[in-house]
Amino acid sequence: MDSPHTGAAVTAVDFGLKGPRGWAFRGVHCTAPAGSFVAVVGPSGTGRTCLLLALTGRMRATEGRAEVGGLPLPKKMTAVRRLSALGPVAGVNELDPAFTVAEHLRERALLQRRFDGSLRSLLRRPSVRRAAARARIETALTAAGLDLATLAKGGRTSVRDLERLEALRLSVGLALMATPRLLAVDDADLKLSDEERAQAWELLRSVAAAGTTVLAVCSEPPEDALRISTVSHDAHDAHSRSRTQDPTEEGAADALAETGRS
Template identity: 30%
Template sequence: MTTQHRESGGAVLQLQAVSRVHGRGAAEVHALRGIDLQVRAGEFVAVMGPSGSGKSTLLTLAGGLDRASSGEVVIEGRPLGGLSQGAVAAVRRRAIGYVFQDFNLIPALTALENVGIPRELDGVPARRARAEALAALDELGIAELGERFPDEMSGGQQQRVAIARSLIGDRRLVLADEPTGALDSTTGETVLGVLRARCDAGAAAVMVTHEARHAAWVDRVVLLRDGRLVEETVGGGARR
């Protein structure tokens, strides 16, 4: 897909003057300060910056897991600020795939069940959800893990199951917090290739990473420092 085609997509995610403040008074911490960011369909964006710069906070706000102190988060034209918690959860379940640093797999469920559960919660029949889950696992090269439980997998295998869960169904926005952190370099490149392919097919993705080499896969690199967006550069993916 050409750069021009990628950039022609509509905005999937918009952060409009978004700030997040934790605590009050002397304990007040400004995690994000007036962030403006737009990610369009087809774009793969990396968020980088030192520890404590607000990277993970940006993802949790973008994913509707927390609310902004001021400003607005908009998903496919729908502002999250005025929605109930239940309505935000529905948007998150249907439109957003989220890869957590700590995987967040349910211990009592197999890999197939962990990956398929978002679809079942949306009312998709169990047989179809299972088929979609198996396809997602296969895309990550781990279809053979389908019947294993999380405690029967390595950290890297759990990471890939979590990524498969984030990709199942028609997820228009994928948010990934250090998605290759538990993976060896070869497997990490495979995962980045899968995320890149999803963007080339029309999704939008935002990835928090500390690995500068990952810039080769993305369209833009956004640099945060002290809760502010201080720089944007073109990634290698935009030159494909």
């Protein structure tokens, strides 16, 4: 098993998930060492989001086998959820547009302290706990490349007023507050200009370089990323003929209800 202080290696052999509307994905193979930057690719409707959720323990695979950090899926889904974190995933883990950036950060720090902190940390003086929360927030924002001073209203900026790349950085920063070994990001390059896309790839590369394995669903993957495809050569023609039978990314929430989620 990987060291708990490194990223999580990800492997899959004939990995597949069948939902209420047919196969979300099938026959997926991958070998990604710890600390890899991995692009999840495939045509829209081929289960990219479902694969992302399955490899982070949020959806139960129905075929083949996979391991994340040495933990087998779907047998150890709960353990895999603990070592992984989600960035933005539509319908599953989205930013609240009514919240400010600071409110999101405070809420995440509170949740981390309540559910992930040791008993000893919970017994610390309030001033010590607040200082630890501030340090956790600052470290995560630095890793995500988000400088609150550059936002229109600083931390009081509403999520609805963020640019797409700023929202991506915030989501990644919130996920990194859990110090995960695996970070999963859906639609990483959605609605980004070429310049913004390059900045997004640099962000995710830096997270991987710091030791956290990154899985990112994208439409135009960078050349240096490892790739996991949701469509094998053998399955491509079948997908083209029967696409309406497959759950799409937009149907991920339905499949979650069917297979269970945390």
